[in-house]
Amino acid sequence: NAGVTQTPKFQVLKTGQSMTLQCAQDMNHNSMYWYRQDPGMGLRLIYYSASEGTTDKGEVPNGYNVSRLNKREFSLRLESAAPSQTSVYFCASSGTDKDEQFFGPGTRLTVL
Amino acid sequence: AQSVSQHNHHVILSEAASLELGCNYSYGGTVNLFWYVQYPGQHLQLLLKYFSGDPLVKGIKGFEAEFIKSKFSFNLRKPSVQWSDTAEYFCAVKPDSNYQLIWGAGTKLIIKP
Numbered sequence: 001n002a003g004v005t006q007t008p009k010f011q012v013l014k015t016g017q018s019m020t021l022q023c024a025q026d027m028n029h030n031s032m033y034w035y036r037q038d039p040g041m042g043l044r045l046i047y048y049s050a051s052e053g054t055t056d057k058g059e060v061p062n063g064y065n066v067s068r069l070n071k072r073e074f075s076l077r078l079e080s081a082a083p084s085q086t087s088v089y090f091c092a093s094s095g096t097d098k099d100e101q102f103f104g105p106g107t108r109l110t111v112l
Numbered sequence: 113a114q115s116v117s118q119h120n121h122h123v124i125l126s127e128a129a130s131l132e133l134g135c136n137y138s139y140g141g142t143v144n145l146f147w148y149v150q151y152p153g154q155h156l157q158l159l160l161k162y163f164s165g166d167p168l169v170k171g172i173k174g175f176e177a178e179f180i181k182s183k184f185s186f187n188l189r190k191p192s193v194q195w196s197d198t199a200e201y202f203c204a205v206k207p208d209s210n211y212q213l214i215w216g217a218g219t220k221l222i223i224k225p
Contacts, residue, residue: 042116042218059212103155105154
């Protein structure tokens with residue numbers, strides 16, 4: 001089992017560029033999440049998907065969009081990147097929203 | 113607002129010292145509680161969790177945590193730390209009223225060999 005996979009691992013963007021972060025899980029989980037991690041701030045939830053076809057905003061959704069493509073895949077899109085979006089992005093999944101979450105390896109994004 | 117507080121942002125210990133990392137949360141209802149660890153350059157991994165039952169839970173690598181409901185606390189402990197425990201530790205709380213995990217800011221633990 002690969003668990004939760006994310007691509008790319010690293011990315012550098014210029015202000016205003018767009019990109020999509022990909023996430024996939026092979027554990028047949030219903031719930032999937034996108035977080036950003038910034039020094040001293042822990043993890044902040046960007047978007048959440050309880051099940052295929054549903055998405056909800058988290059704590060910091062501005063500047064991001066998501067797509068739950070199917071049960072396995074949950075992508076995060078930055079339409080017009082800003083320096084404030086420089087961060088490490090983690091995707092996670094869980095069986096339900098009550099269960100422990102399993103994390104991917106993260107994407108380190110720098111916006112210049 | 114619901115929040116999770118981790119009292120120490122940085123902790124430095126020598127090998128074989130005992131460890132206790134504090135975690136307090138602000139929510140009066142039922143909670144699920146988690147400690148995650150992030151080793152340098154790696155993703156977050158679950159150390160241990162509490163859903164119900166015995167408030168003293170044991171996790172991987174010799175870690176344990178005690179849920180004290182009256183104090184809204186879930187402190188992480190290890191009797192004797194090793195250099196390989198150098199990592200960042202996160203406490204997270206799942207209130208029954210909220211689909212979100214509420215995360216603490218993390219504690220960076222450095223173990224001196």
